[in-house]
Amino acid sequence: MSKLPMDVITDILYRLPVKALVRFKSLSKPCCFLIDDPDFIRDHLNRSIQTRSNLNIILKGLHLYSVEFDALDTAVPLDYPLSNGAGTEAFGSCNGLLAFRITEKNLALYNPSTRLFRRLPVSEIDPPPGESCKSGYVFYGFGQDVKTDDYKVLRMAQFNQNDDEDGEGYFYDYEVKVYSLKNDSWRKITKLPPYLRFMFQFFYHLLHRRGYGVLAGGVLHWVMPPRIELGMRNRIVGFDLGTEEFVEVPQPECANKNYLLDVGVLEGCLCAVCNYDQVSVDVWVMKEYGVKESWSRLLSVQKTRAINTLTFLKPLAYSKFSEKVLLEINNQKFAWYDLQKKKMRSVKIGGSPGTFGAEVYVGSLIPIEDQKRKENEKQNEQGVQKNRNRNKRDDFLSQGFKLVL
Template sequence: MDVITDIFNRLPVKSLVRFKALSKACSSLIDDPDFIKDHLSRSIKTRSNLNIILKGLHLYSVEFDYLDNAVPLDYPLSSGARTEVFGSCNGILTFSLSDKNLAYYNPSTRQFRRLPVSEIDPPSGESCKSGYIFYGFGLDVKTNDYKVLRMATFNKTDDEENESYYFDYEVKVYSLKNNSWSKITKLPFYLRFMFQFFYHLLHRRGYGVLAGGVLHWVMPPRIEFGMRNTIVGFDLGTEEFIEVPQPNCADKSYLLDVGVLEGRLCAVCNYDQEKIDVWLMKEYGVKESWTLLLSVQRSRTINTLAFLKPLAYSKDLDKVLFEINSQKLVWYDLQKKKMRSVKIGGSPGSFGAEVYIGSLIQIDDPKRMQIEKQNELEKRKNESCKKRDDFLSKGFKLVL
């Protein structure tokens, strides 16, 4: 079994799911929490079992090792046109089916779990309407609990003039362990200025970026208020908002985005679509650890630099895969400082990209799994009894 365990640790998740049918011993090994943890840890360390989700009108999956063909992602309720993927962590994808209808999905094990519905409630005593909604998803490493953050904006229906400047918020957190939502009441004042219409609707910037156990968003600059770019974080452990130090970018104006590479926070500084600098925070929370990773200039091959998102390192750490302008993927060679486009067959014309890793992490409800297992045993028992009755009935007919 030690040898089998070592072999299984090196296999892709899809193979392991099939091998559960080999024997009870193999099934028990593959379902063992320690094995699941070790397999995931090895996948992260070796950069294996990686996939790219392309999010257009429909969802597509691309194997990271090949980056050749986009295959439609088969998932429950896949016919829903409004389905959005707003985060991934340890192989679990989070879906937004509507403003209140959210779900977890593991594409490798095909486990799907709806989150309990939590109503969006406007502030009491005020005439408000709900607006933009921010989402975030990640793991609280201290409690090993997968959490979803939902921030819903409200603006007064009778105050159109200040509609674009001033927002009330409702912030709720879902805990997978507790299978329940809780409301966050301690909200910083600056949160009211975080939403900006065009900034957040373009390129789906309302989805939190997970790094260091913290979800991150960028609060756009408010020149009229003297406010500059700010990186806003939500700590999944303490369930509190924090301000994250940002790199010392050039003095000229720039548009800031955030990304992540191998769990480390990235700051993407866009200078009027002429140049983009990508900074990497080597030690989370330490301003001095910001390091300039690369700079991309506008060129003949890339006419505009409207948007750039870091996705993943190559296995040799000599290249970085980027999504550019929501239209294509490119490899950037860190040594040669050159870019090469990646052609993926069957990909949509316009898309957002998300990296996820294949894993055996369980997300199903244990109570529901136990009920289904009990129902299956009852079904088999009834079928066995029926076969016995049929046999006895035929036997008596022969005697007669």
Template structure:
């Protein structure tokens, strides 16, 4: 059938197919394989998926990973991934269909679940401040793309503590901040650090809802530094520009009350801020023009109800096809559609998966990971290395 169709018609059809189907279709013929592997086709396929909100999936992140088709929003299915581990794997970001996965600070990889291509990152040791008696504490991660150089980068921020005491939140030491560049396949230490980083970590705030993972918008990774009443410091959005590789000031919306807890999210690449008022109400704001304070617009408000009680955590995930609704995750346990016209919530029940989870949107794509290999090839390489090691022992 494909032989009877002009190549431009085949190309137009392929643009609209899921990435996993296209991976299988590479075996149809050499012309089809060349088309699907062409960088311009890969870029156009990704752009069309993002523009039409197609090929989207929700990643449920618990002890194991599950994937939910965004169009169906029905059953969660286990996601096959190479860093599966009995103690759990952390997914700390997604960008253009590539997931950033971590088992430990020495076992980090980039993985495209559609192409099953993986790239393990070189190990970068955590170095405590010289001459100080301390140990590493909480670690912040982020992942995204530097669009100016088409480079994918991982950011790691390490807190240091004097002791094992939970109350020691690391005010005494500067963080260690390093950036990994996929193009260079190396880590670089960032030495110009703002002093407020020392106050970033707060035990319950960052552990309870996985807020240590950077939110990518406008080429900048974002975290929230909780309010420090004892130091006279309010909520602050912390930004790191992946292109300039430096920390930047991020304007915040004018929330209705001083007593609120701030969180960040992203909707179609735009930064969102969520102002939570004593677990009773959450206002969701969107920054329509990145970096412009006046462009902050309140999108909607969520009220506590019988179905959503308490209202401890709210994060927007995606618009519906016609942009009349927003899918939100509540308390890391429930999904709901918020109707922007009627201002009402409707629960979405998804079967399978875990009882509690983090949730993140990712697109199915053909994007190649520079220097990456297929999962099957990596397993074979590991087996060969192990055989050589066993031979030497004999």
């Protein structure tokens, strides 16, 4: 190894999975220094994204499971230090980091490849002052502000009247807060669009866990369900993580007006999923973010004997050579869709839960440790060591005096 040029070693390391790199940090100080270098971490992540390597799928049910994308054979329980039984939800992923909700007050970021985690500071959900209401449904989102290289968590809390039976909550503004990893603090967003009051619809959001924001183009996306009685149709709602403002997102011209809209993402491109009465589904891709004319229909799926109803469909990832797309169907199964042959083939994954939500994440070395916490732990360790040394000295002196006496 000592005779190999450093650029050759670097090129070899770029091609390795994250778990191997974590082990190889103990080979030597130069290797450890290289693998911990921010430029190496960034370039390794970019290479993984470009080559579609180091990809995994997280299955979100009563418990969390991980599946290697290249194999797609076995679901392994995700072991993480913040495990709280069946209560933990993963509500977003970005550059190998997962955002966890343990409770409404207990949120955390976790890198499953390095097993590093970071608890977010507690931020209370405060009802409007002077109003008799209660906290209702809470929307979450997680992503990166590319311009500032900052990772952010968005929380939108809805409020209901205490006697509101359906929990729709038209009466109050949402409380919207953004957490910044760089600042390690929450900030309240006060500029809210009027339509935000109509974001929540009971069956739409609870049935398929649609409260998680979809990240594309540096913007988190949700769908505001149609409300025919109010003259409101499907609408994609976006929150720009850079400007921290809500934005209008253009929609594709679907085949007809009677459809249920959902959103997804394929390799950073926003997808619109148009479901026509659970009989057929079209998946559109926005190739240039924010440009309405760049919407292009990627695929169309019809119900079959094996899939007698299409209640839910979500695109997850392209295959290695982009000839197929992996789909999650009805929160119960996976299928490869061949873009040329326009046919589907089921994928069976052993050990997966009966029902789940799926999300793709890439293995990375992105650090998220709280430096203040590490410094405090180091100071505590130093204090403990000083106390041990002091106790040893006192014991020695005590024994010495006993000998003299």
